[in-house]
Amino acid sequence: MVSWNFDWYMLGAIMLLCLCSFLTRCSYMLFGDKFPLSDGVRSALRYAPVAALVGIIIPELIPLSANPALIINSRAIAAVVAVILYLRTSNALYVILGGMVALWVIDLLRNVVF
Amino acid sequence: MLFKQINQFFRSITSAQKRAFLAGLREAVTPLIAVGTWGFVTGIAMVKSGLTEGMAVLMTLLVYAGSAQLTALPLIESGAPLWLIFAAGMVVNVRFIIFGAALQPYFRHLSKPKLGVLSFLISDIGFVIFMSRYGGSKRVGTNQQLWYFLGILVPGWVVWNASSIIGVYMGGLVPQSWSLEFAATLALLAIVVPLVKTQPMVLCLIIAGSVAWVTQNLPLRLGLAVAVIAGVAAGVIGEKYASREKRRIHG
Numbered sequence: 001m002v003s004w005n006f007d008w009y010m011l012g013a014i015m016l017l018c019l020c021s022f023l024t025r026c027s028y029m030l031f032g033d034k035f036p037l038s039d040g041v042r043s044a045l046r047y048a049p050v051a052a053l054v055g056i057i058i059p060e061l062i063p064l065s066a067n068p069a070l071i072i073n074s075r076a077i078a079a080v081v082a083v084i085l086y087l088r089t090s091n092a093l094y095v096i097l098g099g100m101v102a103l104w105v106i107d108l109l110r111n112v113v114f
Numbered sequence: 115m116l117f118k119q120i121n122q123f124f125r126s127i128t129s130a131q132k133r134a135f136l137a138g139l140r141e142a143v144t145p146l147i148a149v150g151t152w153g154f155v156t157g158i159a160m161v162k163s164g165l166t167e168g169m170a171v172l173m174t175l176l177v178y179a180g181s182a183q184l185t186a187l188p189l190i191e192s193g194a195p196l197w198l199i200f201a202a203g204m205v206v207n208v209r210f211i212i213f214g215a216a217l218q219p220y221f222r223h224l225s226k227p228k229l230g231v232l233s234f235l236i237s238d239i240g241f242v243i244f245m246s247r248y249g250g251s252k253r254v255g256t257n258q259q260l261w262y263f264l265g266i267l268v269p270g271w272v273v274w275n276a277s278s279i280i281g282v283y284m285g286g287l288v289p290q291s292w293s294l295e296f297a298a299t300l301a302l303l304a305i306v307v308p309l310v311k312t313q314p315m316v317l318c319l320i321i322a323g324s325v326a327w328v329t330q331n332l333p334l335r336l337g338l339a340v341a342v343i344a345g346v347a348a349g350v351i352g353e354k355y356a357s358r359e360k361r362r363i364h365g
Contacts, residue, residue, distance in 0.1 A: 010169050013190050013199050017183065018176040020203035021210075022234065028214030029233035030226060042215070044350050045208050049181075050315060051322035051345025052205040053306045055338045056185050058323045059330035060299045075296060082300055086307050093148040095304035096155070096297050103296055 074110065078103035131261040138243070138265025145239040149270060150277040152301045156180050157281020158288065159298040163187040167282050174278040178234070178271070181305055182206045184298050189338075198339070205342050213241040220254045220263075235267040237274075238305065314352030321348035 028035070061076045082099030086092070153174075160170035160183065177183055182203040189199050213236055221229060244263050248254075288294050310319050322345025329337030 012196050014173045016200040017186055017203045020207050021177050021179045024207035024210035025236050026230055026233040028211050029218050029229050032218040044346055045212055047318045047346045047349030048205050049209045050306055050309050050318050051342045053302050054319050054322040055326040055341035057302050058326040064330050083307055092304040096151055096300045099300040100297055
């Protein structure tokens with residue numbers, strides 16, 4: 001029963017995300033002649049993706065905790081390494097590869113040292 | 115019947131169109147490596163978040179928006195309400211509205227069905243590569259521009275979906291200790307960092323990040339909604355302040 005409900009939930013989520021893709025990708029291309037966006041709205045919209053992505057990333061990297069050992073964790077450090085790599089190379093691929101390698105190295109060191 | 119039509123279509127492609135398509139493809143080759151990696155990671159992440167393989171393939175083909183998928187996965191995993199998943203997907207995808215507004219003059223002459231298909235293929239790299247070549251051009255809506263764009267978008271669609279499906283089925287072979295799910299977070303990071311180029315954008319990042327950190331234990335992942343509102347407000351206010359500063363210095 002539970003898994004049946006879960007599947008409908010999943011399917012609903014996928015369909016709604018498909019609708020998201022359709023609405024955002026196609027609406028302006030298809031009907032843009034009829035809906036000019038004001039400059040104010042356009043500039044505000046520029047910030048939404050960054051805010052949303054950061055809003056997802058930060059809780060994945062840094063748990064809310066009074067314990068500083070959890071705040072400065074290997075994932076957060078690896079992410080910092082990844083960002084520095086991007087700023088040096090401007091290659092998005094290095095963010096993924098560099099961040100992963102950094103995480104493995106940090107975890108390995110932690111296992112060896114402690 | 116269909117085969118005949120397809121055959122006719124391929125025979126009707128002129129050599130100029132072919133050249134434009136290949137020119138687009140050449141520009142796209144390096145970014146496509148990143149797209150492939152990211153697609154593979156997204157494929158793995160979907161299965162790791164509890165989607166069945168069938169559902170994961172369905173999601174890849176129907177949604178075709180990596181950052182929206184990766185954003186939705188933690189929400190789906192924690193059983194967030196569907197409206198929040200929809201709202202988060204819309205917010206992350208909002209950049210496509212901006213892309214659409216910028217690209218629309220180039221393709222408005224196409225028929226609605228063709229335009230619908232073309233716009234569903236729009237991707238971040240497609241937009242960036244196309245605009246860096248044709249963003250300043252005086253003539254818009256040429257056949258060359260369309261085929262150049264297709265040369266980036268069509269291979270992009272193929273690479274993304276293929277790598278994603280490979281990730282769905284082969285991801286299980288990757289050992290747990292490699293923490294590959296972290297690559298999904300890194301992929302999101304790889305989209306954010308290039309976007310943060312101006313001071314108001316930095317402000318938006320700091321405010322959205324701080325708010326998201328403090329509010330991460332709110333029920334239904336409502337912290338995300340709060341972070342978006344705070345981040346957009348910070349960006350807009352920061353922009354106003356920056357332009358006032360500029361006027362003060364130059365005026």
